Every structure is written in structure tokens, then in C-alpha cells.
Amino acid sequence: MSDVKKTVVVGSGSFGTALAAVFALEGEDEVTLLGRNAVLMEMLAETREHPKALPGITLPKALDFTMDPSVLEAADTIVLAVPAQAQRAASLYYAPYLNPEAVIISASKGIERSTGRLITDVLNETLPHHHAGALSGPGFAIDLARGKPIAMALAFRSRALARDTAEILSGRTFRIYASGDPVGVQIGGALKNVLAIACGIVEGAELGESARAALISRGLAEMSRLAVAMGGEADTVRGLSGLGDLVLTGSSRQSRNFRYGVALAEGNFDSVNAALVEGVYSASVANELAAEHGVQMPISNAVARVLDGKLGIADALDELMTRPITTE
Incomplete structure (x- = not known):
């Protein structure tokens, strides 16, 4: 043979x-x-x-x-x-x-x-x-x-x-x-798209690099919680398919998800075809999975509601920054 x-x-x-x-x-x-x-x-x-x-x-x-x-x-x-x-x-x-x-x-x-x-x-x-x-x-x-x-x-x-x-x-x-760990690899791949939209919003709203770093860090924690709740491993999400991909797509305009977030913040909705942005589809599903598994995912939840027109960007930022103080 x-x-x-x-x-x-x-x-x-x-x-x-x-x-x-x-x-x-x-x-x-x-x-x-x-x-x-x-x-x-x-x-x-x-x-x-x-x-x-x-x-x-x-x-x-x-x-x-x-x-x-x-x-x-x-x-x-x-x-x-x-x-x-x-x-x-x-x-x-x-x-x-x-x-x-x-x-x-x-x-x-x-x-x-x-x-x-x-x-x-x-x-x-x-x-x-x-x-x-x-x-x-x-x-x-x-x-x-x-x-x-x-x-x-x-x-x-x-x-x-x-x-x-x-x-x-x-x-x-x-x-x-x-x-x-196919669960962890896929949760990382899907959720990084949602978080890349959030990073694009940070860019478009000119909230600063420090805000983006905090978002990536806390977004990674959200990924890990959901992956574990669904039977995956936290270490997987901290690897290439989660953190690695989020760092790439959360900081580059080559990413459709990032560009879409920028467009949301700038009000330039015609600059990116939403049908080609995977994070648009994944945001609401991730929100539903989080509720089903009892996982707190405030950033992903905020992105889903912004995309659905239920929450403004300024209100989303205020909501995230005034949540009760917890330990990391």
C-alpha cells in the first residue's frame, strides 16, 4: 500500500x-x-x-x-x-x-x-x-x-x-x-470571536490599550469557566485555541470580528458584512449556554445584548465597571 x-x-x-x-x-x-x-x-x-x-x-x-x-x-x-x-x-x-x-x-x-x-x-x-x-x-x-x-x-x-x-x-x-479536549478547543475558538468583537468596541470607542488588556484577561476567565462547566479543561483555553487566538483577533483589523466591533462603536455598520462575522452568531448562543450551566460571563453577556440592540455601549461599559468587587 x-x-x-x-x-x-x-x-x-x-x-x-x-x-x-x-x-x-x-x-x-x-x-x-x-x-x-x-x-x-x-x-x-x-x-x-x-x-x-x-x-x-x-x-x-x-x-x-x-x-x-x-x-x-x-x-x-x-x-x-x-x-x-x-x-x-x-x-x-x-x-x-x-x-x-x-x-x-x-x-x-x-x-x-x-x-x-x-x-x-x-x-x-x-x-x-x-x-x-x-x-x-x-x-x-x-x-x-x-x-x-x-x-x-x-x-x-x-x-x-x-x-x-x-x-x-x-x-x-x-x-x-x-x-x-475538543470541548475546550471549540469553546476557545468560538468565544474568542465574541471577545474579539468586544476588543473592537474598545478600539472604536477609544477606551485605551489598558482596557483591552483587562478585557482579554477577564474574557479568558469567562472562556475557562464555560469550558470546564461543559466538560472541557481550563488549560486548553489558556492555549492556542483560546488565549492565542484571542490575542491575535482581539488586536488586529484583519479580524472580521474585531472590525465589526470597531464598526459598532463608530456607528459604521456598513463597513463589515455581519453575515460573515462568526462572533455575531456565537454571542447569543454563549449567553444561553452560560445560563444553562450556571456560569457568570458578564463580558460575553454584554456583547450579546449590544448585538441584539438591548444595551448601548456606554451602558454596557458602566454595567461592567460597577459590578460588585470580587476576588480574581
């Missing part, structure tokens, strides 16, 4: 294309990007460029492109790089084509809004005969595609499976750390 592994990345947006590119950089395994836009896939195959998603990037020669789902029949590893709210539909659509032995990885950073379920739980439901894992951590698509050094966490219920899969997908510029 051949030692060559076959990886298919589903989703031709910026992050999916960047992941496929970085997986293909080594040239040791077969990597295919699977999309549903025929015109786009033909253009990518012909030009090796995705100017809308990854301007200025030439995609690797080793990367294949297709819109034919039959490519999944021989894939060892399948990465679903579609938005969190589309993961259920995508998994159901592609289920008939999957290699029975394939490992499935969600590369989204969110929680299913309609059910409040983590994405690996959704995949365990829709694809019950496959192992489902989650990839998360600090990494902008443009940096991935350029081959900049990046590290992320990959979590399965089986740490051994996470380690084996991480070895397949890691390369010289992309280092993946194995985790046996």
Missing part, C-alpha cells in the same frame, strides 16, 4: 483555500480543494490565484482543485472549512461520498446557533461512523497561504488520533499540537 495520504479541504473561501495551500506546500501527500462554484474552481486551476480571498498569493503546484465530490471517496482526511452555521448542511450533503475510514475535521470557529451544540457534536450526529475533530488557533488565512510560521491545536476525543492526524497535516511552516 502507498504511504501517500489524501487530504480534501471542503470550502473555497479564504481560510479553506489557505489551509489547502499550506497542506500542499510539503508536496508529500495529495491535497485537493473541493468547492461548489464551477467558475471559481476552474479559475483557481488555471491561474493558481484567488485574488478575492488571497490577493497576491500564488497557490502551490501540488494543490488540486475540483467541484466533483467523488474525490472524497479516496480521502483519508477531510477538512470542513465552511462557516459553523453551514457545517451541518455540508456534512449531510457530502456524507454519501465519504470514504468510510475518513477522519473529519471541522475548521470552523463557532457554535451551532439553532441547537447550541459544538460543531464536533453536530458532526458526530450527522456522520456517526466517522471520527470528528476540531482545528482551531491563531492564524489569519493570508499568513497561512504565505507560509508564515503558524501553530494551531487539533482536538479529537482520542489524543492518539489527534497526534497521528497532526503529524500528517503539519509542515515546516504549520505546526499542529494534538489535544484530547
